[in-house]
Amino acid sequence: MYDQSRLSELIRFARTDAGSIVIDVYPGDGDWTRRFSDVVGPEGRVYSFVPAEVAHFKNDPVGRMRTLAEEPGRENVEAVSADLVAMPEVTQPADVVWLHLFYHDLHTALIQARGATAAHFNRAVYERLKPGGCYVIVDHVAAAGAGTSDAQSLHRIEPAAVREEVEAAGFVLDAESTVLANKSDPHAIKVFDPAIKGETDRFAYRFVKT
Numbered sequence: 001m002y003d004q005s006r007l008s009e010l011i012r013f014a015r016t017d018a019g020s021i022v023i024d025v026y027p028g029d030g031d032w033t034r035r036f037s038d039v040v041g042p043e044g045r046v047y048s049f050v051p052a053e054v055a056h057f058k059n060d061p062v063g064r065m066r067t068l069a070e071e072p073g074r075e076n077v078e079a080v081s082a083d084l085v086a087m088p089e090v091t092q093p094a095d096v097v098w099l100h101l102f103y104h105d106l107h108t109a110l111i112q113a114r115g116a117t118a119a120h121f122n123r124a125v126y127e128r129l130k131p132g133g134c135y136v137i138v139d140h141v142a143a144a145g146a147g148t149s150d151a152q153s154l155h156r157i158e159p160a161a162v163r164e165e166v167e168a169a170g171f172v173l174d175a176e177s178t179v180l181a182n183k184s185d186p187h188a189i190k191v192f193d194p195a196i197k198g199e200t201d202r203f204a205y206r207f208v209k210t
Contacts, residue, residue, distance in 0.1 A: 107151035122169035
């Protein structure tokens with residue numbers, strides 16, 4: 001995924017520590033769920049949250065996370081699935097809500113088909129976080145001025161658009177990190193293009209519920 005130094009930096013950036021309660025949204029292969037599980041330890045908890053909007057995928061994302069939760073030493077992991085906006089109903093109040101390369105999908109037809117919007121989801125996150133909790137978003141950078149228009153086609157989103165939407169839900173931007181920045185990314189090609197896959201310019205924002 002990332003080299004050890006960048007992994008460590010992102011964990012630090014997310015303010016995740018022993019005993020933390022973390023919600024890993026759309027966990028994919030579960031890499032971050034495992035890492036957070038190791039960090040929060042037996043006193044913490046990690047919800048591997050698979051949105052119902054993608055639960056039907058052929059790779060069985062819910063089943064995979066349930067299998068992960070049964071791995072030795074993963075007693076602090078719980079695989080859950082519900083509509084995105086119903087996340088507060090299947091998780092407990094959290095210290096951190098983590099979105100890795102997923103926020104842009106809130107602006108795609110697939111996710112919106114069940115009625116979820118970025119505004120609705122951001123409000124759900126705000127409801128679920130404890131006061132002082134962190135909402136951390138890492139995503140692929142779109143070209144300046146693109147807003148959310150490249151989310152469907154290129155799987156990118158302009159950082160300024162994310163900030164505007166999240167702050168509208170009541171969050172305050174607390175910090176941003178350039179640890180995943182790549183100035184050589186042209187921002188005009190799909191993130192899966194072999195020319196840039198795995199090396200896209202990525203932003204990291206940490207918002208706080210005040």
